[in-house]
Amino acid sequence: MKTADLVIIGGGIVGLATALELQRRQPKARVLLLEKEPAVALHQTGRNSGVIHAGVYYAPGSLKARFCRDGAAATRAFCDAHGLPYEDCGKLIVATDPAELPRMEALFQRATANGIPIESISATEARRWEPNIAAIGALWSPATGIVDYAVVARKMAEIFIAQGGTVETGTCVIAGRESAQGIRLTTSSGPITAGKAVFCAGLHADRMAKAMGLAPDFRIIPFRGEYFRILNQPADLVRRLIYPVPDPERPFLGVHLTRKMGGGFTVGPNAVLAMKREGYARSDLSPGDLAATLGWPGFWRMLVRNAGPAVGELAASVSTRLYLKKVQRYAPQLTRADLAPYRAGVRAQAVARDGRLIDDFLFLESRHALHVCNAPSPAATAAIPIASHIADRLLGAG
Numbered sequence: 376m377k378t379a380d381l382v383i384i385g386g387g388i389v390g391l392a393t394a395l396e397l398q399r400r401q402p403k404a405r406v407l408l409l410e411k412e413p414a415v416a417l418h419q420t421g422r423n424s425g426v427i428h429a430g431v432y433y434a435p436g437s438l439k440a441r442f443c444r445d446g447a448a449a450t451r452a453f454c455d456a457h458g459l460p461y462e463d464c465g466k467l468i469v470a471t472d473p474a475e476l477p478r479m480e481a482l483f484q485r486a487t488a489n490g491i492p493i494e495s496i497s498a499t500e501a502r503r504w505e506p507n508i509a510a511i512g513a514l515w516s517p518a519t520g521i522v523d524y525a526v527v528a529r530k531m532a533e534i535f536i537a538q539g540g541t542v543e544t545g546t547c548v549i550a551g552r553e554s555a556q557g558i559r560l561t562t563s564s565g566p567i568t569a570g571k572a573v574f575c576a577g578l579h580a581d582r583m584a585k586a587m588g589l590a591p592d593f594r595i596i597p598f599r600g601e602y603f604r605i606l607n608q609p610a611d612l613v614r615r616l617i618y619p620v621p622d623p624e625r626p627f628l629g630v631h632l633t634r635k636m637g638g639g640f641t642v643g644p645n646a647v648l649a650m651k652r653e654g655y656a657r658s659d660l661s662p663g664d665l666a667a668t669l670g671w672p673g674f675w676r677m678l679v680r681n682a683g684p685a686v687g688e689l690a691a692s693v694s695t696r697l698y699l700k701k702v703q704r705y706a707p708q709l710t711r712a713d714l715a716p717y718r719a720g721v722r723a724q725a726v727a728r729d730g731r732l733i734d735d736f737l738f739l740e741s742r743h744a745l746h747v748c749n750a751p752s753p754a755a756t757a758a759i760p761i762a763s764h765i766a767d768r769l770l771g772a773g
């Protein structure tokens with residue numbers, strides 16, 4: 376039987392940052408990370424927008440607001456320390472309709488309350504900065520950047536292993552139980568016992584909590600985010616990231632124009648219900664995953680509350696013309712011929728029984744384990760402070 380002092384389940388950026396932090400705090404401990412896939416960072420961590428969020432959007436006082444702001448700095452420091460590339464390109468949040476101006480002002484107040492540098496700029500100034508973008512006003516967030524989180528996560532794994540940690544890929548945790556002494560896991564590679572465990576299972580967070588005998592009052596509902604790569608455009612199409620003003624009726628940030636590390640641009644992501652938790656193609660369907668979604672009362676309550684936006688997102692998913700219309704509001708020169716499909720991602724979003732999309736990061740604790748239950752965007756940016764928070768809760772502050 377394999378044994379470890381500390382075991383982490385999930386080789387995404389949250390699990391890897393946690394493994395590194397636990398190892399830093401307890402250098403003599405045997406720390407083991409289990410990942411079901413053949414490599415780390417294959418799910419949310421390797422399929423996102425690659426934005427280092429500054430922390431403009433999040434409710435003041437929330438974990439998201441604090442961990443995002445600190446995480447943006449920690450991500451840059453990690454990249455600097457290990458020679459990884461990132462770009463401080465900044466972001467413009469552009470209003471294209473007068474109805475968005477008060478919402479933009481509210482975002483300005485929120486960013487200020489969060490201690491994030493933010494500046495209001497006029498339409499003329501926005502046009503001067505980004506001649507290819509239409510805007511009637513904009514917010515400038517200089518502290519936003521881009522990075523490849525899969526590269527960051529793989530570097531974390533490399534350091535963790537070099538410092539004596541173990542990453543076991545191809546091992547799926549199936550079940551587990553706690554005893555007075557610790558944890559016993561049933562895995563696809565046999566049983567494992569450990570003193571303490573941290574579950575960072577992303578799209579499977581609720582299943583892992585249930586498999587450990589907990590009764591979580593939320594379910595992970597998977598939302599696919601579809602992107603297009605932009606073709607036929609000059610390298611200076613935009614110099615900054617371009618985001619719409621988010622619609623308060625919609626939980627996600629809206630389709631944005633993103634510069635990519637290594638060159639080029641994407642637009643996306645939209646947000647449509649996925650019929651499979653790790654289903655990246657529109658036709659992917661898992662009867663078990665779909666039954667879990669449809670069987671959760673909170674899903675139906677969420678649908679009732681968000682029926683209009685849900686139909687709009689679905690329509691734009693099946694019709695590239697409708698998708699393009701969202702982008703043309705701020706980038707009018709782009710046409711259908713400029714969009715080529717790009718790899719999609721699936722967000723793990725925890726939904727409460729009452730249909731509320733759980734907004735903040737959420738953790739659940741038992742005697743010897745801690746579960747990361749809700750770590751949607753900006754959790755890639757925030758992974759390092761999340762890891763520190765987990766270590767404080769698991770081992771005591773220090």
Ligand SMILES: Cc1cc2nc3c(=O)[nH]c(=O)nc-3n(C[C@H](O)[C@H](O)[C@H](O)COP(=O)(O)OP(=O)(O)OC[C@H]3O[C@@H](n4cnc5c(N)ncnc54)[C@H](O)[C@@H]3O)c2cc1C
Pocket residue numbers: 384385386387388389390409410411412415416417418419420421422423424425426427428546547548549575576577578579583599600644719720721722723750751752753754755756757
């Ligand atoms: C479309 C999209 C765009 C996004 N854009 C951004 C952005 O620009 N900036 C930002 O900060 N955040 C962004 N995010 C959010 C960010 O990617 C995630 O919050 C972050 O990657 C979560 O990391 P994680 O480690 O929790 O999850 P994951 O990366 O999903 O990792 C979980 C891991 O657990 C493993 N696992 C699950 N179950 C088991 C099991 N039973 N046994 C063993 N292993 C298991 C999985 O295989 C997986 O590797 C975006 C997300 C999406 C989907």
